[in-house]
Amino acid sequence: MSLEPSGPGHKQAAPGAAVPPFEVLVTQHGPAVLRLCRAMVGVLDADDVWQETFMAALRAYPSSGNVRNFQAWLVTIARNKAVDHHRKAGRLPLLSDSSMEFGAGAAPFRPVPGSCGSDDVQGGGDGVVRAVEAGETAGLVWAALAKLPPTQRGAVVYHHLAGLNYADVSALLGNSEAAARRAAADGMKALRTLLVPSEGMEHDG
Amino acid sequence: MDEHELPAELAPVVAADAEALNRLGAAFRKRASSEGLVDVAYRVIDSPVGRLLLAATEAGLVRVAFASEGHDAVLESLAATISPRVLADPARLDAAAKELEEYFDRRRRHFDLALDFRLAHGFRREVLSHLQEIGYGRTASYAAVAALTSSPRAVRAVGTACARNPLPLVVPCHRVVRSDGGQGAYLGGMEAKSLLLALEVA
Numbered sequence: 431m432s433l434e435p436s437g438p439g440h441k442q443a444a445p446g447a448a449v450p451p452f453e454v455l456v457t458q459h460g461p462a463v464l465r466l467c468r469a470m471v472g473v474l475d476a477d478d479v480w481q482e483t484f485m486a487a488l489r490a491y492p493s494s495g496n497v498r499n500f501q502a503w504l505v506t507i508a509r510n511k512a513v514d515h516h517r518k519a520g521r522l523p524l525l526s527d528s529s530m531e532f533g534a535g536a537a538p539f540r541p542v543p544g545s546c547g548s549d550d551v552q553g554g555g556d557g558v559v560r561a562v563e564a565g566e567t568a569g570l571v572w573a574a575l576a577k578l579p580p581t582q583r584g585a586v587v588y589h590h591l592a593g594l595n596y597a598d599v600s601a602l603l604g605n606s607e608a609a610a611r612r613a614a615a616d617g618m619k620a621l622r623t624l625l626v627p628s629e630g631m632e633h634d635g
Numbered sequence: 636m637d638e639h640e641l642p643a644e645l646a647p648v649v650a651a652d653a654e655a656l657n658r659l660g661a662a663f664r665k666r667a668s669s670e671g672l673v674d675v676a677y678r679v680i681d682s683p684v685g686r687l688l689l690a691a692t693e694a695g696l697v698r699v700a701f702a703s704e705g706h707d708a709v710l711e712s713l714a715a716t717i718s719p720r721v722l723a724d725p726a727r728l729d730a731a732a733k734e735l736e737e738y739f740d741r742r743r744r745h746f747d748l749a750l751d752f753r754l755a756h757g758f759r760r761e762v763l764s765h766l767q768e769i770g771y772g773r774t775a776s777y778a779a780v781a782a783l784t785s786s787p788r789a790v791r792a793v794g795t796a797c798a799r800n801p802l803p804l805v806v807p808c809h810r811v812v813r814s815d816g817g818q819g820a821y822l823g824g825m826e827a828k829s830l831l832l833a834l835e836v837a
Contacts, residue, residue: 451675451714451721456660461652464659468648477659484663488672492719567647575648590645621644 449492450500456484459501463508465591469575469583470512473568479515483508502598505588509602574624581605582617589614664724674718676727679706683739683834684827687804689728692717695749696731698801701823716754735804741834744771746805754801761785762796769810772835776814798822804831 463483467476486507497503575583581603588599589610600610641649667673675697677690688700688709697717700709714721725732730748737743752760765783769775777797781790797808803823809831813819821828 448711448715449719451710452719453677453710453722456663456722460656460660461649464652464656465648477655480659481663481666485666485670485672488667488720488722571645571648586645590642591648618642618644621642625644 452488452491455487455491455500455504459504460484462501462591462593463504466505466508466587467512468572469587469591470509471515473572475515479508479511482511482514486511499598501592502594502601505592505594505598506602508592570625571621574621577624578617578620581609581613582620585610585613586617586621590618664722665726667722668724668727672720673722673724673727674720675713676722676724677710677713678723678725678728678732680728680732680735682735684804684823684830687735689731689735690721691727691731692751692753694751694753696728696802696805697751697754699803699805701803701827703824704822731805738804739834741837748805750802750805752802755796755799758784758786758789758792759796759799762793763800763802763806763808766797766800766806766808766811769807771807774810774812774832777811777819778814780811794819810835 460480464476464480467479467483470476471479483504487504575586578586584603585599588594588602589596594602596607596610596614599614600607603610603613605613664673668676671693675690675692677688677698680687680689684701686702686706688698688704688706689696690698690700690710690713698709698713700706710721734743734746734748738746752763755763761784762780765780768783769780777790777793781787781793784793786792793811797811798820800806800808800822803809809821809823809828811819818825818828818832
């Protein structure tokens with residue numbers, strides 16, 4: 431598997447451009463990569479994929495110094511690690527290249543309501559309740575995301591959760607920037623419907 | 636990377652991240668270090684002379700930096716000159732942090748740490764080696780230090796070497812003062828130099 435990103439969204443660094451301390455990548459992009467991992471493999475397995483992503487990135491660093499957009503580079507590695515993870519587990523990937531469509535029968539996504547706060551007991555009773563509630567709400571969102579068609583899900587996750595611009599999103603999805611933008615908008619619209627199914631609200635946004 | 640607006644619907648999956656990220660970050664640093672992938676490990680400690688950045692390579696302590704130097708800038712410089720595999724890894728700096736704490740508590744007069752002098756070259760490195768001969772609680776003039784070197788008249792160069800000492804405190808450039816009795820400049824600031832000289836005399 432190549433760690434080198436390719437596609438229109440990745441530009442070469444100017445000669446002599448400084449490569450930042452790896453710590454900067456971890457603190458700046460760690461949160462987005464974790465959201466992406468959770469969207470791709472579920473909350474339980476996301477930790478392993480996050481670790482594998484940053485270990486692979488660190489091993490390749492700084493030979494990857496010609497990468498200008500480190501966030502897109504990390505997202506590409508994370509996506510590949512998630513595909514590896516699903517392959518190892520004998521499942522199909524949630525988010526993948528356009529050539530690897532997500533099988534309708536597979537169910538690799540396993541949202542775990544409450545798991546985010548279940549081991550957080552030091553905050554006292556209120557803290558635990560809040561954490562569990564937050565976890566349950568998060569679980570609902572993960573579950574709703576899992577119901578989106580792959581391209582819409584990919585566009586929403588790569589753009590809104592991983593923070594990539596649409597040029598980089600389209601490179602990962604194998605479509606055009608306009609299509610990626612449209613898929614993200616459609617995905618968010620579908621997500622709103624899924625999250626408030628009982629209220630017959632107008633969707634004019 | 637431009638900032639993305641986060642749709643309100645997605646806020647719940649972003650909110651619960653901090654605890655998980657701390658745990659993941661700690662495990663990642665430990666694993667990266669054990670696999671020998673961290674070329675420069677660092678931590679930041681509090682001290683009577685302000686926040687201090689401590690950075691080490693496999694060879695030893697390579698950099699001590701005052702807050703006034705800008706810790707982010709120092710880390711970028713370490714990434715550029717040594718290796719960009721720079722990670723916060725406090726455990727690798729345990730010994731240095733402990734010895735500095737003892738020094739500020741007046742429980743330690745000599746540092747017993749492996750030092751990596753790769754950031755000082757030529758005459759500057761020669762000056763640093765002589766600074767370590769100035770004992771605790773004593774001072775020497777820039778001219779006296781120059782006299783110990785291969786260029787006895789290079790008084791100004793001694794001043795430059797002190798001002799660019801990559802390992803202040805541990806390599807005691809604060810013990811070098813002006814011949815006229817003046818304290819002289821210090822990269823940690825005049826106040827820090829006074830504090831250190833007073834601490835060692837007490």
